[in-house]
Amino acid sequence: MKPRENLDTIHAAALEVFADYGFKKATLEDIAAALGMTKANLYRYARNKRDLYENTVRWALLRWQARVGEAIAGERDVERQFRVMCRKAVEYLSGDAHLSRLLMRDPEIFPMFAEQDPYADINRASMAMIRRILERGIAEGRFRTVDLASVPEILFSIYKMFIIRMYIRTKDRPLDSMFAQTVELLCRGLVLPEPPGGPAGEPQASRRRP
Amino acid sequence: MKPRENLDTIHAAALEVFADYGFKKATLEDIAAALGMTKANLYRYARNKRDLYENTVRWALLRWQARVGEAIAGERDVERQFRVMCRKAVEYLSGDAHLSRLLMRDPEIFPMFAEQDPYADINRASMAMIRRILERGIAEGRFRTVDLASVPEILFSIYKMFIIRMYIRTKDRPLDSMFAQTVELLCRGLVLPEPPGGPAGEPQASRRRP
DNA sequence: TCATTAGTGAACAAAATATTCATTTGTTCA
DNA sequence: TGAACAAATGAATATTTTGTTCACTAATGA
Numbered sequence: 001m002k003p004r005e006n007l008d009t010i011h012a013a014a015l016e017v018f019a020d021y022g023f024k025k026a027t028l029e030d031i032a033a034a035l036g037m038t039k040a041n042l043y044r045y046a047r048n049k050r051d052l053y054e055n056t057v058r059w060a061l062l063r064w065q066a067r068v069g070e071a072i073a074g075e076r077d078v079e080r081q082f083r084v085m086c087r088k089a090v091e092y093l094s095g096d097a098h099l100s101r102l103l104m105r106d107p108e109i110f111p112m113f114a115e116q117d118p119y120a121d122i123n124r125a126s127m128a129m130i131r132r133i134l135e136r137g138i139a140e141g142r143f144r145t146v147d148l149a150s151v152p153e154i155l156f157s158i159y160k161m162f163i164i165r166m167y168i169r170t171k172d173r174p175l176d177s178m179f180a181q182t183v184e185l186l187c188r189g190l191v192l193p194e195p196p197g198g199p200a201g202e203p204q205a206s207r208r209r210p
Numbered sequence: 211m212k213p214r215e216n217l218d219t220i221h222a223a224a225l226e227v228f229a230d231y232g233f234k235k236a237t238l239e240d241i242a243a244a245l246g247m248t249k250a251n252l253y254r255y256a257r258n259k260r261d262l263y264e265n266t267v268r269w270a271l272l273r274w275q276a277r278v279g280e281a282i283a284g285e286r287d288v289e290r291q292f293r294v295m296c297r298k299a300v301e302y303l304s305g306d307a308h309l310s311r312l313l314m315r316d317p318e319i320f321p322m323f324a325e326q327d328p329y330a331d332i333n334r335a336s337m338a339m340i341r342r343i344l345e346r347g348i349a350e351g352r353f354r355t356v357d358l359a360s361v362p363e364i365l366f367s368i369y370k371m372f373i374i375r376m377y378i379r380t381k382d383r384p385l386d387s388m389f390a391q392t393v394e395l396l397c398r399g400l401v402l403p404e405p406p407g408g409p410a411g412e413p414q415a416s417r418r419r420p
Numbered sequence: 421t422c423a424t425t426a427g428t429g430a431a432c433a434a435a436a437t438a439t440t441c442a443t444t445t446g447t448t449c450a
Numbered sequence: 451t452g453a454a455c456a457a458a459t460g461a462a463t464a465t466t467t468t469g470t471t472c473a474c475t476a477a478t479g480a
Contacts, residue, residue: 025235027468039469041427049469237437249438251458259438421480428475436467444459450452 019101078137229311
């Protein structure tokens with residue numbers, strides 16, 4: 001038998017099937033068929049159906065997180081870093097058709113909205129990333145000294161933007177402008193009015209109304 | 211109990227559920243729940259699940275057909291009538307979210323493509339409408355004397371346009387221009403080069419390349 | 421060769437689901 | 451009012467699905 005390189009193939013297939021049918025209606029045989037193998041073999045990769053599901057979501061969320069991380073790695077200026085983080089987070093989340101469909105389909109498991117979030121650790125990682133940006137912004141004197149307890153709220157905003165984007169996708173609303181406005185609002189609470197002498201990073205164009 | 215007016219409500223709900231899950235994964239309980247009643251009661255309106263499915267598709271297709279019929283009823287000029295028929299047929303077919311999703315989901319039952327089409331009668335009605343237009347066009351001297359055996363092929367073209375439109379919907383391709391081109395091609399085979407003295411209807415703008 | 425990993429087929433208990441039917445709940449109208 | 455009728459239900463049943471296990475086979479690598 002051809003050895004299967006890694007779990008990625010299984011997770012990718014499972015993600016698609018779960019996104020198509022939701023947890024309940026998706027069957028292990030659907031997933032196995034998509035992979036060209038029998039359902040019994042799936043038990044080598046997950047203890048049971050629920051496990052396969054959670055592992056899959058976890059895998060997809062981590063991939064999403066990693067992409068956002070890469071996107072902001074190149075940014076030198078904190079303000080830009082913050083903006084890119086917000087934009088990319090929503091972009092990738094709604095861009096990955098399967099992940100977004102999955103998150104919309106089984107709302108009871110949507111991170112941060114479930115009674116007890118099975119993906120709390122992943123959200124924690126996201127929040128750590130946000131916190132790092134805030135801390136750096138504050139240290140560089142670019143951001144106000146905000147309470148770091150507001151970090152979860154920023155992540156929450158991002159999810160909210162994603163949901164809105166998903167639900168109104170069919171209509172051709174000027175969503176991106178609405179989205180930009182939200183990011184703008186977040187920034188206005190963060191970024192200091194005018195950096196006195198120009199700090200570490202080169203002066204970024206930060207459109208702000210007078 | 212409140213008496214239920216007619217079958218429309220049941221069919222509408224069934225259409226939505228079947229479109230969401232496909233025939234196999236949709237359960238009678240899903241449909242009943244959507245209607246706020248118990249599945250047992252569904253058997254008052256259809257002999258079994260398959261029956262409910264076929265009745266529902268039939269109902270949706272007939273509604274679609276009726277709308278196209280209304281749309282062309284107002285047109286005086288045959289050429290315009292033909293164009294409107296093509297355009298509206300695809301528009302309504304892909305516009306009715308549930309119907310289109312349903313037709314895409316269970317391809318084996320897609321009219322004209324199934325081994326033995328359970329909706330042959332409805333297609334026949336559509337073809338009768340097309341034939342009436344052709345006959346009128348020929349009688350008025352606006353159309354070439356085409357073989358009426360080509361009627362099914364025109365209906366087939368319409369379905370084909372619909373399918374393409376559905377599959378590429380996500381990408382923002384200039385679909386409507388592609389679509390218009392197809393109609394143009396159909397027309398070019400039909401409409402006579404130049405009506406000598408101007409026939410019954412007022413002269414319609416029929417964009418044709420030299 | 422042996423050890424290890426990947427995969428299968430059959431079997432089974434539990435759950436889901438289509439279908440039936442006797443009964444209940446409203447509605448209509450004499 | 452109450453008889454006749456239609457709409458809907460709850461429970462029961464027969465049949466499939468489906469999640470899960472396990473003994474067993476096939477391929478790979480050293």
